[in-house]
Amino acid sequence: MKYDFAAIEKKWQDKWDEAGIFRASDDHTKPKFYALVEFPYPSGAGMHVGHIKAYSGLEVISRKRRMQGYNVLFPIGFDAYGLPTENYAIKTGTHPRIVTDRNIAKFTSQLKRVGFSFDWSRVVDTTDEGYYKWTQWIFRKMFDAGLVFRATTLVNYCPHCKVVLSNEDSQGGKCDICHSEIVQKSKDVWYLRITAYADKLLEGLEKVDYLPNIKLMQQNWIGRSEGAFANFALTGCDESLRIYTTRPDTMFGVTFMVIAPEHPIIEKYRDRIANIDALDAYREECAKKTEFERTQLVKDKTGVRIEGIAAVNPANGREIPIYISDYVMMGYGTGAIMAVPAHDERDYDFAKKFGIEIIEVIKGGDIAKEAYTGDGEMVNSGFLNGIQTKKEAIAKMLEYLEEKGVGERGVQYKMKDWAFNRQRYWGEPIPIVHCPKCGMVGVPYEELPLKLPPVENFEPGEGGESPLAKIESFVNCTCPKCGGPARRETDTMPQWAGSSWYFLRYCDPHNENELASMDALKYWMPVDWYNGGMEHVTRHMIYSRFWHRFLYDIGAVPCEEPYAKRTAQGLILGPDGDKMSKSKGNVVDPNDVVDVYGADVLRVYVLFMGDYASAAPWSESSVKGCKRFLDRVAALNEIVSGRENPKLEVMFHKTVKKVTEDIDEMKFNTAIAALMTLLNEITDAGSLTKEQLMTFVKLLNPFAPHLTEEIWESLGGHGFLAETAWPEWDEAKTVDDEIEIAVQISGKLKGTILIPKDISKDDAIAAAKADEKIAGLLAGKQIVKEIYVPGKIVNIVAK
RNA sequence: GCGGGUGUGGCGGAAUUGGCAGACGCGCAAGAUUCAGGUUCUUGUGGGGGCAACUUCGUGAAGGUUCAAGUCCUUUCACCCGCACCA
Numbered sequence: 001m002k003y004d005f006a007a008i009e010k011k012w013q014d015k016w017d018e019a020g021i022f023r024a025s026d027d028h029t030k031p032k033f034y035a036l037v038e039f040p041y042p043s044g045a046g047m048h049v050g051h052i053k054a055y056s057g058l059e060v061i062s063r064k065r066r067m068q069g070y071n072v073l074f075p076i077g078f079d080a081y082g083l084p085t086e087n088y089a090i091k092t093g094t095h096p097r098i099v100t101d102r103n104i105a106k107f108t109s110q111l112k113r114v115g116f117s118f119d120w121s122r123v124v125d126t127t128d129e130g131y132y133k134w135t136q137w138i139f140r141k142m143f144d145a146g147l148v149f150r151a152t153t154l155v156n157y158c159p160h161c162k163v164v165l166s167n168e169d170s171q172g173g174k175c176d177i178c179h180s181e182i183v184q185k186s187k188d189v190w191y192l193r194i195t196a197y198a199d200k201l202l203e204g205l206e207k208v209d210y211l212p213n214i215k216l217m218q219q220n221w222i223g224r225s226e227g228a229f230a231n232f233a234l235t236g237c238d239e240s241l242r243i244y245t246t247r248p249d250t251m252f253g254v255t256f257m258v259i260a261p262e263h264p265i266i267e268k269y270r271d272r273i274a275n276i277d278a279l280d281a282y283r284e285e286c287a288k289k290t291e292f293e294r295t296q297l298v299k300d301k302t303g304v305r306i307e308g309i310a311a312v313n314p315a316n317g318r319e320i321p322i323y324i325s326d327y328v329m330m331g332y333g334t335g336a337i338m339a340v341p342a343h344d345e346r347d348y349d350f351a352k353k354f355g356i357e358i359i360e361v362i363k364g365g366d367i368a369k370e371a372y373t374g375d376g377e378m379v380n381s382g383f384l385n386g387i388q389t390k391k392e393a394i395a396k397m398l399e400y401l402e403e404k405g406v407g408e409r410g411v412q413y414k415m416k417d418w419a420f421n422r423q424r425y426w427g428e429p430i431p432i433v434h435c436p437k438c439g440m441v442g443v444p445y446e447e448l449p450l451k452l453p454p455v456e457n458f459e460p461g462e463g464g465e466s467p468l469a470k471i472e473s474f475v476n477c478t479c480p481k482c483g484g485p486a487r488r489e490t491d492t493m494p495q496w497a498g499s500s501w502y503f504l505r506y507c508d509p510h511n512e513n514e515l516a517s518m519d520a521l522k523y524w525m526p527v528d529w530y531n532g533g534m535e536h537v538t539r540h541m542i543y544s545r546f547w548h549r550f551l552y553d554i555g556a557v558p559c560e561e562p563y564a565k566r567t568a569q570g571l572i573l574g575p576d577g578d579k580m581s582k583s584k585g586n587v588v589d590p591n592d593v594v595d596v597y598g599a600d601v602l603r604v605y606v607l608f609m610g611d612y613a614s615a616a617p618w619s620e621s622s623v624k625g626c627k628r629f630l631d632r633v634a635a636l637n638e639i640v641s642g643r644e645n646p647k648l649e650v651m652f653h654k655t656v657k658k659v660t661e662d663i664d665e666m667k668f669n670t671a672i673a674a675l676m677t678l679l680n681e682i683t684d685a686g687s688l689t690k691e692q693l694m695t696f697v698k699l700l701n702p703f704a705p706h707l708t709e710e711i712w713e714s715l716g717g718h719g720f721l722a723e724t725a726w727p728e729w730d731e732a733k734t735v736d737d738e739i740e741i742a743v744q745i746s747g748k749l750k751g752t753i754l755i756p757k758d759i760s761k762d763d764a765i766a767a768a769k770a771d772e773k774i775a776g777l778l779a780g781k782q783i784v785k786e787i788y789v790p791g792k793i794v795n796i797v798a799k
Numbered sequence: 800g801c802g803g804g805u806g807u808g809g810c811g812g813a814a815u816u817g818g819c820a821g822a823c824g825c826g827c828a829a830g831a832u833u834c835a836g837g838u839u840c841u842u843g844u845g846g847g848g849g850c851a852a853c854u855u856c857g858u859g860a861a862g863g864u865u866c867a868a869g870u871c872c873u874u875u876c877a878c879c880c881g882c883a884c885c886a
Contacts, residue, residue, distance in 0.1 A: 216803065216881090217881060221882080223885065247886080329885075329886090332886075340886095345800085345884090346884050347886085349884095414883095534881085538882095608823085608824070609824095611812075615879090619810080622810090622825050622826095624825085625823095626824080631839095669811095669812070670812095670814095672823080673822065673823035673824075675823095742818075742819040746866065746867090747865090749819055751819095752819070793867085795818080
């Protein structure tokens with residue numbers, strides 16, 4: 001039976017809104033469940049079916065948990081600062097505030113149309129003054145704690161967006177926002193010292209329940225490596241060259257050293273270097289290359305030997321040459337390496353090209369052909385000779401270096417400090433004042449929020465400075481410390497700032513005195529379950545874990561880690577199997593689906609289409625299948641009868657169990673399939689009781705809340721279905737009294753028999769042998785072995 | 800190159816972790832309803848063989864362990880994702 005979904009959905013959305021049944025309660029005595037989904041960036045394009053899938057997972061879990069008696073916090077908000085809005089504002093001359101408000105209104109109405117059970121009383125907007133006041137407050141606290149600094153470095157710069165990007169935002173040499181080629185630019189920029197938290201972020205992973213691949217990605221991103229620092233004395237000067245290595249065991253095999261082209265020692269000893277012109281020429285060439293060209297394209301080793309300075313190997317006192325080459329990066333370790341061509345592929349390539357000696361120090365490979373990186377017996381290594389394992393050799397060498405005072409154990413991370421700024425308008429102003437006398441001074445806490453001033457022209461300056469720099473009334477200020485004239489910082493924070501703590505604000509969104517009260521935080525935090533996209537696993541998640549851990553360290557939040565559990569949904573691909581994109585024209589608009597099939601169908605389909613964590617293509621005809629399912633459910637009213645069909649009882653207990661367990665494991669597709677199977681059984685049976693239909697709609701309610709509320713009401717159910725208790729099952733009733741099991745002879749399936757469920761092994765085997773067909777096949781054969789797996793199978797091995 | 804993952808019908812995908820492979824849905828075929836199209840309902844639907852009961856092959860490929868393998872082991876191929884000259 002077709003039902004009027006448009007009318008039903010509107011009716012119940014209004015009723016829910018009016019009654020406020022999805023508001024999290026302030027009753028802190030109830031068990032809590034905090035479910036978090038990544039709040040959207042309110043773009044002009046509106047919502048995408050991907051958003052629907054991303055939110056539907058925890059939506060279903062939240063609805064079920066409410067019915068199970070939890071006080072559920074399932075909030076939503078808007079991550080509204082960012083470049084697309086600003087670019088749109090530049091193009092159309094509309095203020096970003098107006099664009100943002102318009103987009104938020106659009107998203108809100110779309111989300112409500114789908115019937116998500118968000119707590120709309122706790123909406124957070126990162127561009128709201130009451131919100132970004134606390135974003136600035138956290139920044140100020142970090143500034144006070146010495147975690148904020150400025151440095152002139154080569155930065156990733158997008159000439160199109162005219163902004164500096166973090167390493168995370170410029171992966172693959174492309175701008176994450178507009179995808180144009182990144183160039184390297186020397187610039188004075190803000191950094192957050194996230195590397196100071198590298199170990200804490202790594203250790204924190206041991207305490208949380210993230211999907212294994214998510215944990216691994218974060219571990220790789222932080223990239224901790226253990227090794228040693230060692231100082232190689234330089235000939236002709238009092239200084240030594242410091243290197244980092246993970247293989248101190250190979251030190252007797254060092255035949256040269258390599259430093260990064262930007263290494264400061266070149267400038268320092270310019271006068272002593274005989275071939276400084278050649279070095280300068282090489283360095284200039286390197287500077288022209290983008291980071292992308294340097295790391296991705298150029299696998300051929302290039303370099304120049306430094307003449308006039310040499311190094312001394314602290315292991316054996318040998319004098320060795322030093323080269324500059326761009327295969328050594330200034331940004332990792334010390335920007336200098338000891339090269340062991342026999343046991344490192346890169347050093348091997350370099351040595352081959354420049355004709356440098358290759359000394360084997362570990363047996364096991366053929367160094368005439370290639371570098372050997374495996375384990376083996378130490379040779380040509382003085383006091384290390386004869387040692388069999390890498391571990392032991394490393395320990396011995398470290399001992400030696402420490403004794404002589406030329407090296408020590410060390411740890412390095414791949415993760416770099418976080419470039420924290422944008423030279424654009426639509427972001428949180430950085431609350432810092434530059435005073436000619438006092439230097440950098442934080443804007444006093446009582447002056448926060450430092451409001452974004454009204455601007456007419458959002459175009460960034462040609463030199464890459466923020467539009468704020470053009471506003472004299474904003475820039476000119478007095479120093480909070482000495483009262484003298486000073487200039488205000490005009491950079492704004494990057495997009496990731498506002499999203500680094502939004503989950504805390506949800507706990508207490510209207511608090512004017514704190515970012516959230518400790519009381520609320522103690523009750524709600526940590527987030528019990530956070531679901532989002534894989535693309536945010538390394539950036540947003542690492543950043544927010546860092547902020548949260550910092551807030552813990554200053555006593556502002558009660559727990560170390562913000563997220564107890566993290567999962568990720570798979571992409572929805574276009575009907576053609578490609579990633580949905582405007583340019584391919586394969587984007588599905590959720591509004592269109594709701595118009596034609598209704599919100600319940602959309603919700604059921606995005607969860608039924610496949611494994612929640614995997615990518616799956618959109619299929620219009622499968623959507624129709626879900627529509628058919630709900631139409632058939634809507635018709636169940638017609639076959640409600642007073643008499644109970646005993647066949648259905650076991651089926652109901654089984655389904656309650658299956659749906660309950662599957663939802664908790666995010667196996668939504670099989671939960672829905674189980675409900676479809678039950679529906680088929682009901683149809684076969686021809687009737688069901690009112691109580692059974694009530695149970696059915698409870699199970700379906702988290703997936704299709706509108707239709708099920710309607711059926712509940714028509715059955716005379718009390719109150720909202722969404723507020724009733726989740727069904728229970730009786731384990732003993734989940735199995736039929738009589739079960740069908742398979743009978744195999746020598747492992748080959750030969751038939752099936754019906755046996756009572758609690759039958760003994762002997763009886764089961766006897767029953768199998770009594771089967772006419774089986775008996776015939778066994779005739780004249782000798783039975784070797786008899787196997788009975790309860791409830792599964794009988795296998796008779798016969799010769 | 801390193802790390803992780805995935806390969807099951809025409810398609811999306813199931814399979815209590817070693818126990819009847821293909822649940823559920825789509826699609827397709829036949830029939831019913833309908834003036835007709837659509838909708839809805841019924842039945843069938845992995846491949847080969849057979850009128851049939853049945854039989855045989857079958858989870859990317861090849862080998863192995865086991866009474867029993869999609870699932871465990873070895874080798875191998877293809878695709879996807881992340882990182883990438885990280886010393």
